[in-house]
Amino acid sequence: MTTAEADQEVTAAFLVIGDEILSGRTKDKNIGFLADYLTTIGIDLREVRIVPDVTEKIVDAVNELRAGYTYVFTSGGIGPTHDDITADSIAAAFGVPIDVDPRAKAILEAHYPPGQLTPARLRMARIPEGADLIDNPVSKAPGFRIENVHVMAGVPSIMQAMVDAIAPTLKTGRKMLSRYVDADVPESRLADQVGEIQTRFPETLIGSYPRTNDGRFTTQIVIRSRDEDTLEEATAAVREAVAGALA
Structure with missing residues (x-):
């Protein structure tokens, strides 16, 4: 990777699809995982959206996000049931046909015993035209990538395995570095100083997080x-401000 490539900003959005997330029946575990993963490899996750299993909502979100970010990642809605409509919705967003993909069908045929590749399971082989497959080492049914949109399963173990599979194909930017400073004072005692430091160093991101320690507020x-x-x-400026607040 050249210096110019390393300095290039690479951004992403994450689209979480599923009524079960919005209803609270399923607690999402993928957002935090993907945020940590992308930060580690030098991709900025800039936006997360959660949409229901409604074709129009998925299409609108995909088309808006793919135009605004380097990458879009989706999770959910590519299973065997009638309400797994993500693949069809992605095809609609790109204006391409969708049908059973011979590559995906071959993977499922090799995975299931003879006679157990039911019509419902075969739905998981329906892939938009022109898409590349994303390997699924856990349950075999593949995800897919079309242009800058990566479509993955919602089950955390499968989604995480798919992210590992696509990571080598992603371009990455300069990695975000971080430091932290613990202060044995309430957040309010440092608010003005931290704000001034943020102004002095606009190329940094400074977050202040209140905590409690044995009944005392710390930061x-x-x-x-x-x-x-x-x-x-x-960081040195923050440490100096903390020392001053403790004096």
Whole structure:
């Protein structure tokens, strides 16, 4: 990777699909995983949306997000049941046909014993025209990638395995570095100082997080930057502010 490529900003959005997420029946475990994963490899997750199993909602979200970010990742709705409509919705978003893909069908035929590849299970082999398959080492039914949109399962173990499979194909930017400073004072005692430091170092992201410790309010300040020298300077400024608040 060249220096220019490493410095390039790479962004992403995550589209979580499913009525069960919105109703609370299923607790999402994929958002935090993907945010951590992408940050580690140098991709900024800028937006997360949750939409129901409604074709128009999925189509609108996919088309808006894929135009605004380097990558879009989706989870949910590619199973064998009637309400698994994600694949059809993605095809509609791109304006391409969808049908049983011979590659995906062969994977499922090799996975299921003879006679057990039912019509319902065969639905998982329906892939939009022009898409590449995403490997699923857990349950075999593949996800797929079409242009900059990566469509994956909602089951966390499967989704995480799919992310591992596609990671080598993703371009990445300069990784975000972070430091943290613990302060044995309430957040309010540091608000003005932290705000001033953020203004002095606009290329950093500084977050202030209140905590309780044995009934006392304390604060953890997290400083993030892609430039190590800037990060160290901003962190030193935060430590100085904390020392002043404790004096």
